[in-house]
Structure formats: C-alpha cells, structure tokens
C-alpha cells in the first residue's frame with residue numbers, strides 16, 4: 001500500500017493527538033533514514049503506522065492477540081497495552097503488506113530487542129525524539145542531537161533515560177529493554 005493510503009487508514013484508527021505524534025514519527029524516521037542510508041519511503045510508512053493499534057482497550061488487545069495467534073508474554077499479561085506493537089505489526093502485515101523488517105520495527109518500537117536492524121533502531125529513536133514529543137521521561141534536546149550523530153549512542157542514551165525514569169517512579173522494566181541495552185553496550189564499536 002502507498003504512503004497516502006496507509007496515512008488515511010491509520011488516521012481512522014487512532015485519536016487526533018496520537019495521529020499527530022505518528023506524523024511526527026514518520027517525518028523523523030524519514031530524516032533518520034536519509035542520514036543512515038535506509039529507504040526513506042519505507043521508514044516513513046513504518047513511522048506513520050507504528051502506533052496504529054494503540055487505541056484498542058486492554059480487552060480488545062488480548063482478544064486480538066488470542067484470535068490471531070499472537071503470543072502474550074508475562075509482561076503483556078500484566079500490561080496489555082504493551083501488545084500494541086505486536087498487534088500493530090500483525091495488522092500492518094495483513095492490511096498494508098509490510099515486510100518482516102517493517103513488521104519488526106513496529107513490534108519492537110516500545111521495548112527494543114537484541115540485534116536490532118537499522119530500521120528498527122530508526123523507529124525506536126524516532127518514536128522518542130519526534131518534534132511533538134514532550135520531554136517527561138527523556139532529555140529531548142540531547143537525544144535529538146545524538147539521533148543525528150550516532151544511532152546506537154542515541155538508543156543507549158534513550159534506554160538509560162527510560163530505565164532511570166522507571167526506577168525513580170517504581171515502574172516495571174520490560175526485560176527486552178535490558179537485553180537490547182546490553183547488546184548495544186557489548187557490541188559497541
């Protein structure tokens with residue numbers, strides 16, 4: 001499906017505020033794709049689509065997962081909202097024809113994972129640094145600067161900020177985020 005049709009479909013699925021965030025992510029993902037030599041149109045499509053399942057209720061998330069053979073992990077059982085990545089990826093595959101890398105970029109945009117592709121990293125970073133994002137959990141200025149200089153450093157910085165914020169506010173941390181951060185630190189060049 002082309003960008004315009006995906007844009008229109010996503011617009012119907014989520015409230016305006018979330019859609020404005022998605023436009024910001026698409027724009028930022030396109031910018032980063034240019035810097036890091038990834039197909040800009042693909043990055044833009046994934047950016048606009050990444051939160052398409054965000055408006056489903058906890059019950060709808062669980063129902064969709066069960067009906068579509070999506071595995072629900074321990075963390076997602078406690079916090080079904082976390083499923084919006086996996087569900088979004090499934091919808092994007094079936095409705096927009098997204099390939100596996102594009103699906104994974106949606107699937108892991110909240111938690112990250114070990115050995116992320118460049119597209120996955122771009123969407124993770126774009127989600128947290130897009131222009132409409134308000135900075136409660138992250139140092140926005142620093143992460144925006146880093147995003148243009150070194151994608152891995154931007155990821156490590158964002159994950160550190162997120163983990164510190166979660167500790168200070170007694171929020172559970174998804175183990176995939178720890179795994180993703182360890183992988184980046186161990187394989188740092």
Ligand SMILES: [Fe+2]
Pocket residue numbers: 050051054084109110
């Ligand atoms: Fe999200």
Ligand SMILES: [Fe+2]
Pocket residue numbers: 021025050051127
């Ligand atoms: Fe998002």
